[in-house]
Structures are given as structure tokens and as C-alpha cells.
Amino acid sequence: IRLLDPALADRMMDPDEIDRERSEAESEWPIRSDEDLDDLRRNTTRVIDLLKSEHVSDPDLKSLPTAGIDEVIFLCAVLRNNGWPVPLEYTERLDSSIRESAGDDTRRLLEDLNRSERELAGDSLPPGFSLRVFGDGAASSLDKQTSVIWPDEFDQYTRAMSSEYRGIGSRIILDEEGQVVLNPTHGSPARKAGARDGDVVLEI
16 A cells, blocks of 8 residues: 555554645556566566465465455455545456456466456556555465565665664563563574573663
């Protein structure tokens, strides 16, 4: 939702901020051309096929597509409830014929999904919205550690992963009594120095 409508995402995080209009926040939706859309379709197909073949839980062929479809329906409902004119006919088709056709042919399923978006949702959703949401929903249904890093997020992801770490490597929590409590991560400088979960900082 933040990619699609940052102002709406802000309002959902802070309901008191209801005076911001959708037009005031610039959308960061990454699909700009037909070529981008083709790339997204190929990437989403690859994501689902890799999740089916490589994930440690060995998911069944129908669970991932079902989770992806559920996520698209859910986000369309959220958008509709917040004033976006997403046609009900689109989500009804997802919940019937598209869901029934979900199986082992990921490419065909995604082509049907994208065609349905174009035919029924039209300009109410940006191009490729359903493909991306489908991939995210399928991945997140497996476990908390599984997610998709899409190409437009890759540079930011690699910068975050490769940047030099500064700090002692511990979560720091202020407990109910006002004490500063440590929760050092495995292998961190704090852990190597002898800090353990629940240690209270008395002095620096």
C-alpha cells in the first residue's frame, strides 16, 4: 500500500492524520512500461516456482497460489474501503474462476490474473499490482523468514546488507521499571563481551 498510495499508508498507520489527500503523496509504483510488466510477470512466476521447489517446508502446489490470491483479494478490499474504486467484479473473479484454476501451471495462472486485472480493474489499480501482491502473499504464507526482494528493492536491500555495522549488537529495551535491559544477538560484540539476555545496564 505504501508503494501504491503513501498518503493512505500514512493514514492507516496514524488514523488521526486524515486531512492528507491522496494526491499530496507521490506513488512509488515501479511498473512504468509494458516491458516492466513483462519482467514482473516473469519474476513472479520465478518466485512461485522457486518457493515450490526450494523452500524447506515443501509446500503443496495449491497452497502458494491460494495464499497469493487471498492476499490480492484482501488488499483490494482494503483499498476499496479507503475510497479506491476497485471493482467488486474483479475480486469475485479471483475468488471463483482464478482460484479454481490454481495449480501447478504458475505462468498460465499469472497470465489469467493479469488479464483479469486489465479487463475488470482497469485504471483502478496500477499495472502489475496483482502480480506483485500475489508474489508477496504466496511468500509470506510460508513463514516469517520468507519474503520477496523485488528488483526495485534490490539496491536498497544490498546496501543495507553490506553496510558496515556500527554498534554493540544488542536490542536495548526500557522495561516497566525504567531499567535498560539488553538482548544481545548471537555472535555480536556484546555477546562476545559476556552480555546475556536480560542483563540490566547500570552504568556507562
